[in-house]
Amino acid sequence: xxxxxxxxxxxxxxxxxAPEAFxxxxxxxxxxxxxxxxxxxxxxxxxxxVYRRFxxxxxxxxxxxxxxxxxxxxxxxxxxxxxxxxxMANYLEPWYGIGVGAxxxxxxYIWLDGQAPAVSDxxxxxxxxxxxxxxxxxxxQIGKDQMAYVEYFLDKTQGKLPVSFCDIQSPLNIVSEMMxxxxxxxxxxxxxxxxxxxxxxxxxxxxxYLLKLKDMIGGALALPGHGFASSRALTGxxxxxxxxxMISNGMFxxxxxxxxxxxxxxxxGAFYHSCGNWGVKIPSVLKVRNxxxxxxxxxxxxxxxxxxxxxxxxxxxxxxxxLNLRAVGNPDVVADTVRKVWHPDLRLIVNTYCKTxxxxxxxxxxxxxxxx
Numbered sequence: 500x501x502x503x504x505x506x507x508x509x510x511x512x513x514x515x516x517a518p519e520a521f522x523x524x525x526x527x528x529x530x531x532x533x534x535x536x537x538x539x540x541x542x543x544x545x546x547x548x549v550y551r552r553f554x555x556x557x558x559x560x561x562x563x564x565x566x567x568x569x570x571x572x573x574x575x576x577x578x579x580x581x582x583x584x585x586x587m588a589n590y591l592e593p594w595y596g597i598g599v600g601a602x603x604x605x606x607x608y609i610w611l612d613g614q615a616p617a618v619s620d621x622x623x624x625x626x627x628x629x630x631x632x633x634x635x636x637x638x639x640q641i642g643k644d645q646m647a648y649v650e651y652f653l654d655k656t657q658g659k660l661p662v663s664f665c666d667i668q669s670p671l672n673i674v675s676e677m678m679x680x681x682x683x684x685x686x687x688x689x690x691x692x693x694x695x696x697x698x699x700x701x702x703x704x705x706x707x708y709l710l711k712l713k714d715m716i717g718g719a720l721a722l723p724g725h726g727f728a729s730s731r732a733l734t735g736x737x738x739x740x741x742x743x744x745m746i747s748n749g750m751f752x753x754x755x756x757x758x759x760x761x762x763x764x765x766x767x768g769a770f771y772h773s774c775g776n777w778g779v780k781i782p783s784v785l786k787v788r789n790x791x792x793x794x795x796x797x798x799x800x801x802x803x804x805x806x807x808x809x810x811x812x813x814x815x816x817x818x819x820x821x822l823n824l825r826a827v828g829n830p831d832v833v834a835d836t837v838r839k840v841w842h843p844d845l846r847l848i849v850n851t852y853c854k855t856x857x858x859x860x861x862x863x864x865x866x867x868x869x870x871x
Contacts, residue, residue: 509801509827509852510556513579515571518655526577527659530588530731537587537732540846544819547837547847547870549863550728551583552825554852560615563594566648570655577660583859587728587848590661590721593648595641597666597739600673600705602641603633618676625686625694628677633700636708649715661731662716663724664709669740670702670758680742687746687754695754702762709736710765723770727794727823728848734767735791741773748783760788770794770823776804781814792821792846797836800827801852808840816842825850830862837869 540548553576558569573591580589598606598618608616622628636642645665652662668676674697675683687694713720721729723737738759743751763769768789773780777795784793795811796802808824815822824847826836833851840847849866853859 509552509825510554510559511576511579511852513553513555513572513575515568516574516578517571518574521574521578521656523657523659526581526588529581530590530661533586533588534730534732537730540586541732543846545844545846547841547845547849547866548586548728549584549849549851549866550587551580551585551589551851551853551859552728553577553580553589558592558594561610561613563596563615564610566593566651569594569648570652582856583853584856584863585851585859587730588661590663590729591652591656592663592665592725593645593652594665594725595645595648597668597672598676599636599641599645599665599708600668600701601676602639603636603701603704604628604631604677605633606676608641620678622678624678624682625674625690625697628674629693629697629700633704636704637711642708646712646715649712653716653719658717658719660719661721661729662719663721663729664712664736666725667705667709667736667738669738669743669755670698670705670762671742671746671755672739673701673705674698675742680745684746687750691750691754695758698754698758699761702758706762706765713766722766723791726772726825727770727792728850735770736763736766736768737770737772737794738763739772741775744773744775744777744780748780751780751783752786756783756787760790764789767791770821772823774802776802776806778806778810781811785814785818785820790820792823794823794825796826797824797840798826798828798832800832801825808836812840812842812845816845819846821846821848823848823850825852827852829853830858830865833862834865834869837866841870 596616727737768791772794795806
């Protein structure tokens with residue numbers, strides 16, 4: 500069952516490490532070995548990789564204001580992660596809320612005590628937003644703050660460690676942060692062309708900003724980023740598109756698919772993510788131009804409304820798209836989920852959160868047995 504008392508069901512408590520005390524060369528060598536496994540996976544038509552995600556709750560909460568604390572905690576997570584058998588290395592993420600795209604249109608952060616930043620409504624309609632003259636994201640205060648985060652991470656780690664983009668929002672998600680959601684849905688129905696113009700504009704601004712970050716991060720860039728298992732050997736942008744599960748497949752096909760594809764195109768394609776059960780969206784998501792893969796929660800400890808692994812396994816098998824499967828739970832939960840999803844022609848990344856190295860080893864071995 501999903502434990503609502505937890506701050507973050509997918510997080511791991513770690514002890515922070517100051518950059519001066521971290522062995523960068525040791526982790527860089529470890530990450531390089533793991534990247535080679537990912538390259539072999541990418542070159543194959545099917546297969547499985549195991550990734551033990553070290554997500555630190557404080558990094559994605561109120562403490563994201565403190566870049567020094569964020570880096571120390573993430574370095575602690577990287578060091579601890581090497582004790583867990585996996586095929587992919589963890590990476591650093593200069594996370595600073597999800598309102599980066601909306602900031603181009605004037606949205607500001609609201610910092611409630613003890614919580615991650617919320618985004619203020621800048622408009623009351625799509626028409627009002629279209630009348631706005633947005634600015635490049637890197638010129639906004641939120642954009643500047645996040646770029647300073649990236650510079651700090653790169654400077655303190657000597658550029659030796661993999662670094663990802665933060666939680667990238669889809670065009671629809673960006674627009675949904677600008678105005679009340681009920682107003683947005685009404686306007687999408689009444690004037691889809693106006694909404695589409697706004698979504699393309701929002702996606703274009705995010706694309707331009709990400710290209711700047713890509714130049715900054717250089718060869719350290721791990722893709723697709725954030726909740727996805729990521730690597731310097733992968734391409735594509737992982738886009739959070741949670742709002743899409745509240746619109747019909749027809750609206751998604753008309754008003755989100757191309758807008759999402761355009762935003763991600765310079766990076767090789769899109770990886771789709773939504774929280775919750777988005778099984779009904781599978782046919783539309785698989786039609787997204789240059790789709791590289793998708794992510795979802797597949798155990799009740801990961802999400803209160805997890806996806807059906809059998810449904811996704813059948814749908815993604817033979818497509819060549821990567822399925823990023825997140826499963827919080829013990830080795831029995833992980834093995835049962837993988838057994839239900841697995842097909843011989845599936846490209847699968849299993850994202851585990853086992854509590855101990857011993858549990859992780861058991862889960863890893865059982866995954867290999869199921870997917871051999």
